[in-house]
Amino acid sequence: MLEKLTPQPPDKIIELIGMYRADPRTEKVDLGVGVYKDEKGATPVMRAVKAAEKRLLESQTSKSYVGLLGDLDFNAAMRGLVLGDAVPAGRVAAAQAPGGTGAIRQLLELVKLANPGAKVWYSDPTWPNHPAMVRHVGLASATYRYFDSATCTVDFAAMMADLDGLSAGDVVILHGCCHNPTGANLDAAQWDQVTDLLNAKGAIPFIDFAYQGFGDGLDADAAAVRRMVTRVPQMLIAASCSKNFGLYRDRVGIAMAVAQDAATADLAKGALSSLNRLNFSFPPDHGAKVVEIILNDPELRADWQAELEEMRTRMLELRAGLAEALRRETNSDSFDFVAHHRGMFSRLGLSQEQVMKLREESGIYMVGDSRVNIAGLPADKLDALAKAIVRVAG
Structure with a gap:
């Protein structure tokens, strides 16, 4: 029976994760995987989640x-x-x-x-x-x-x-x-x-x-x-x-x-x-x-909302920072949409060839349709990122 199975196409994002991990370059940038990342590049456990888990551990009496x-x-x-x-x-x-x-x-x-x-x-x-x-x-x-x-x-x-x-x-x-x-x-x-x-x-x-x-x-x-x-x-x-x-x-x-x-x-x-x-x-x-x-729980909810707001605000700041860097590099408003978009992602409008060039030449990883994870943007390297994007965009 099993021999009748046909190979399944790989998930492009999972495939991209593997390529990123195998890349030995220290200056590589992961803008592909869709998880929130803090300024250190980690995906944190939220404060309220830690507190709720502690409470659950102490109070739960059954796993039925x-x-x-x-x-x-x-x-x-x-x-x-x-x-x-x-x-x-x-x-x-x-x-x-x-x-x-x-x-x-x-x-x-x-x-x-x-x-x-x-x-x-x-x-x-x-x-x-x-x-x-x-x-x-x-x-x-x-x-x-x-x-x-x-x-x-x-x-x-x-x-x-x-x-x-x-x-x-x-x-x-x-x-x-x-x-x-x-x-x-x-x-x-x-x-x-x-x-x-x-x-x-x-x-x-x-x-x-x-x-x-x-x-x-x-x-x-x-x-x-x-x-x-x-x-x-x-x-x-x-x-x-x-x-x-x-x-x-x-x-x-x-x-x-x-x-x-x-x-x-x-x-x-x-x-x-x-x-x-x-x-x-x-x-x-x-x-x-x-x-x-x-x-x-009013206290935990308030702390969760405060931390969520910190995450949201950070992504807005990264959006504005990348848009400003691209504006300086192009001397135009052609990438201002990045600041106007919302959420974790934006699509930059690059071709698959340009995305591949970014990966090969600069170690910048994004999905083939040029979707970038805003939370993965390196705040201290936005100018370099903008230069690389404009370079491949021609």
Whole structure:
């Protein structure tokens, strides 16, 4: 049987990590892998996480199963963090999942269970796992244009023109904030227009919300999602605690299905319970309990928010610093978009050949589409980085 397997294409980011590690140059720069890094290049454990883990270690008396939907207190706390009081709790079916990726996968399974003929739309470009998971689950797919490579801004006219082809029951994946890989986001008026179009077409928004708190702040990043949820009958949301709590390896996420009424939400809750049982039975508890402790303890929550704000501000400063360095080097505003983008990533508009040249000549590693991890920028070497970028850009 196993001999019938075919080789799988390597994950480009994982492949890039291996290439970086094998590079013996001491001045190499890793702008590829999507994890937050502090000024020392480390991915820290947040203060509140350490304190919550200590409390959990001292108080937890059992490692028995929690439940198919996970920690219900965690689910409630995350619903509040993402949606605030924008929608009644009874309309929301929530299930803990192994990371944001696991949440997306479970919601795609839910779509297939509810409407196997649905078409799932995602932006071009988008996070590579979106199309990969849609294909693997066996749902039909389509793309909508999103990014103007010439201006490095949202091509909203093209996006709306493509979404005009939606059919009733189709599902549209939208990045709640901090678009990955481009860093270019919709503004409030554009979110409203997308909402109007989806309602007119009878399509369902699916929000990938992996970076809340990394853009303009926790509530500002959630504002568009909260406004949309008040205006649509149904919505799917996959939220992650990997970035804003730094719980990458602990795999903490939540899948939420917002229904038009409490009775339908109960149906969705039952379906999510069944899907969890089929895929992994019970989601991992440790990281979720840590998040629940933090969100429900005023002191820990305040410290977590303060440290998250420090991380967000640092990324904004790095954005401004790189944009300024590139402006000096080019004597133009052609890279000012870097300062206007939000979140962990920006796409610089370089070709694959130019990206490869940067890697070979300067030891600067980024994904082939020129997506850079802003948190990986070396604050003391932005001028040298700008020189190398401009040199290959010609």
